[in-house]
Amino acid sequence: MPLASLIGRWAMQPFSKALPPLGDTERAALEAGTVGFEGLLFAGRPDFDVLTAMGPNRLTEREQSFLDREVRELCRMLDDHAIDQARDLPPEVWRYLRTKRFFGMIIPEEFGGLGFGHFAHATVVARIATVNIAAAVTVMVPNSLGPAELLLRYGTDAQKARYLSRLADGRELPCFGLTSPYAGSDAASIPDRGVVVEREFGGRRTRGFLVDFDKRYITLAPVATVVGLAFHAVDESRPEGERELGITCALIPVPHEGMEIGRRHRPMDSAFMNGPIHGRQVFVPMDWVIGGEKQVGQGWRMLMECLAAGRAVSLPALGSAMQQTALYVSNGYGQIREQFGLPIGKFHAVAGLVAQMSAELYASDAARRFTAAALDKGERPSVASAILKVQLTEAGRRAVNHGMDILGGKGIIAGPSNLLGVSYRQAPIAITVEGANILTRALIVFGQGAIRCHPHVLGEMAAVQARDEAALGRALVAHGKHVAANLWHSLVGAPVVGEPPEALAREARLIARMSAKYALTADLAMGLLGGRLKRMELLSARLGDVLAHLYLASACVWRYRVDAAPELLPFAQAAIRLQLDEAGKILRDLYANLPTAGRRVIGALVLRRTAHLAPLRDVQLMALAELLRTNPRIVQRLAPDLSEPAAGGLRDLMRAMELGAQLGDTTAALNKVLRRTNSFEEAARSAPDPELALAYLKAADKVIQVDDFEGPSAQKGQALSQPLASPSPSAPPPSAHRPERTTPPPVPAK
Incomplete structure (x- = not known):
């Protein structure tokens, strides 16, 4: 008997217990999307030729013209404070968005849309978000996860003909209902049910679903004219055990009998439209199921495939916009505002924060642009998109927090002249939606990444489920060689594969070495803890974070090559240093928390020769701050x-x-x-x-x-002791x- 079969026979029983079983929803998530450069990082062998071969972001002539004209004109129509006070966009902005087809950016020209690529789409959202987040959210939702993308990928010809042109020009405004009060992060367990029935509809006997649902946090719901709805489909006429058909997606026009829609939530009191949707005994004809009856039960797969790309576009664009605005505001205000006879930007406490913001922005935007280039080449990197969603929304929040610290009193006084207050209030929204970051770090970036990105784990799981001893043995032999190689590279140094830019050769060596240490650590954690690692979310989140920092550091190498901007070399070097230093800190914390005897010894062995990962020194931060102050x-x-x-x-x-x-x-x-x-x-x-x-x-x-406003004593006929009435949401704001x-x-x- 071949050695591989013997190993597979010996390992089959313990591996069957150790490897976590996969449910249908987990399998759909794992099979969604593709693996890109993050897979090479997970393997411990980043190839810089593969990285730089991705090429620069490119805009078509139409996309560039739209950014230069329509987007610029829209931004000059947006008054952040006035929109925030009114809790809605002005009517002329709504008209402009429809007329110029902002809601149809992802819809092909043949259906009346703009047909933009992912990078153009993200750039439009980012530019709008630098001046008003509510307008950016209003634009991004119809172009994100929702009816348009689902129709393009899975819809019937009749559904595309009916809806796409109307979605493109704003005659139809969509929303998508997934989240329920009792199923937020665990969206696959939504309790909303639709039972197969036949009833009179439109003058004829029609087959469809009778659906009860309760949805909340649905952006654009209060103004939507068509609702995308996810529910569990059930056919009670089938034998026991075959009645559950799976999650199904359908389109429901507004209004429709049995559906209640139009009320508003106020997420952090933001001006964008968001609200609940309720339905009792709502009849949904089979023709309204996206893709028709053949797609009944395929909704979760559809959603996961769309999210594999969508997470990398809209919310990362919002995070980048918050970073860009915060950096500009902090750097600019630091030059204008003086204290003690000096611009506050020259004080080291302020300069250090501004410099750190710039280095973080270089790295996060490098990753965003690199992933957009991959998307525009047809890839759908599900793990990388989850990395972007977490890292850029968190970076946006950090940048705004730093900016508020620098602004001091200027930052906390609300009014038309406030610079970051609205963004500060709204930053948690991006952290929360499309998979809360606290969940995404552990269960998607690493939980999904460990299986999708690892060169051997998926094969081992498939062999165990198929009870194929020979295949399991071959996978384990290859896995053993993989671990041995990463152990060697962790101890003596990893080779640099490919040719990074000469100016970043040293940083590339650091990335390669840290990648090998990470790959070995991930294998040790999975080998020592097995299926328990899935439940030990503090550990798996750390493993996900290290992969994320390696991805951002690598994207800096790509960006420096494609930008051809030598003046940004200090920022590229600083950005990589910050990311690798953070990765090293997290690995040290991980080894300190492994519930395994000898963890300190293992950690010391793996992490030896990491002194070179020292963080940026004060003198380097001050040099970056000086460049920002003196070179617009x-x-x-x-x-x-x-x-x-x-x-x-x-x-x-x-x-x-x-x-x-x-x-x-x-x-x-x-x-x-x-x-x-x-x-x-x-x-x-x-x-x-x-x-x-x-x-x-x-x-x-x-x-x-x-800004200052009228006080109680200025209210004519108003006793000082009498409480002021709450202003009507439709009332104009008091003038500053x-x-x-x-x-x-x-x-x-x-």
């Missing part, structure tokens, strides 16, 4: 999607930064005179160009000032009082 082109390269809004604090800051750039180094001298004279006019007369100097001083003062000053406020005597 670098900020433009790091935040290319930043757009100009209709009004508000961001526009004020842009104006002040533009005038400050024209003045150059004279702003410091101007501010010094201003502190002495307390007069804009007198300070301006000291400059070579008094008119420009006066414009700058007034613009800078506008940035520094905050922020007069333009001719002189600065008095400076306290020293």
Whole structure:
């Protein structure tokens, strides 16, 4: 008997117990999508030729024109504060979105849509989100997981003909109902049921489902004209054990008998539309099932296949937009605002935060763009898309938090001139939706990644389920060689496969070495803990996070090559260092928490020679901050999607930064005179160009000032002790009082 068969016979019984069984929903998730460069990282052998062969992001002429014209015009219609106060987009914005087909970006031109690629789609969302997140969410949902994509991939010809052109031009506005009160993260267990029946409908006897459902958190539901609905299909006429048909997706027009829709949730009081949908005994003809009767029971597979790509587009674009805006605001405000006679951006505590934000943005946006390039080549990287969803939404939240710390009082006073307050309030939304990050890190990035990305585990599981001893033996022999190679590379150093850019050769060696250490650690964890690892979510989340940081670090290498921007080399190097340092810290924590005897010895052995992963030193952070302060082109390269809004604090800051750039180094001298004279006019007369100097001083003062509003004593006929009535959601917001000053406020005597 061959050696492989003997090994397989010996291993079959223990592996049958150790490997976790796969349910139908888990199998659908695992089989969805493709494996890209993240698979090479999981194997411990990243190939930099494969990485750089992905090529740069490309926009068609139509896509570029749309960004330059329609998107720019839309952004100049958006007033973040006014929209937030009104809790809705203005009617003219809704009309513009429909007229210019923002809701049909993913729909092909043959159906009346724009037919954009993934990178163009993500760029549109990111640019809108830099000025108003509510508008970005409104645009992204019809182009994300929902009726349009499901129809394109699975719909019947009749369904495509009926809906796609109407979705493209906004005559139909879609939403998709998946989440239920008792099935959030565990979406596959939704209790909503549809029972096969026949009844009179449209003047004829019709076969369909009678559905009861209860959905919540459904974006665009209050204004939707067509509802995509996921429910469990049941056929009670079948024998016991065959009645459950599986999750099914259908389209329901609004209004429809038995369905209640139109009420609103207020997620963090945001202005985008979101609300519940309820249905009791709602008849859904079989023709309304997406794909027709042959697709009954295939809904979960359909959703997982769409999410394999969708998670990499919209929410990462929102996270990137928050990072870009926060970096621009923090860096710009740090140059305008002075304390103790210096711009606050020169203080190391502030400069260090801004530098770290820039390095994180370089890495996260590199990963977002790299994955978009893969999507536009036809790949559907399910694990990488989950990495992006977690890492970019978390990076967006961190960036806004840092920005709020830097802004201080300016950041916490609500009003038209606030710079980050609305984003700060809305950051948790992206963290929560499309799979909460706390779940995604453990169960998708690693839980799915360990099986999909590992070169041998999927084969071992298939052999065990098929009871194929020879196949199991062959997979185990290959797995043993794989572990031995990664052990050797972890101890003595891993080779660099391919040719990374020469300027990042050292960083590439670090990525290769850390990848080998990670691959060995993942095998040790799975081998020592077996099926228990699936339940030990703190450990599996750490393993998922290390893979994520390796992916972001590798994407920096790709970005530096395709960007051909040598001025960004310090940011690329810093970004890789930060990601690898974080990966090293997480691995050390993981070994410290392994419930295995000798874990410290194993960890010390695997993690030896990692002293080179020291974090960025203060002097390096200060150098990055200095580049950001003195070279506006670098900020433009790091935040290319930043757009100009209709009004508000961001526009004020842009104006002040533009005038400050024209003045150059004279702003410091101007501010010094201003502190002495307390007069804009007198300070301006000291400059070579008094008119420009006066414009700058007034613009800078506008940035520094905050808004105030009428107090209770100003309410005519209102007793001070009487509680104020809550404003109507449709009432116009009270006007902010922020007069333009001719002189600065008095400076306290020293």
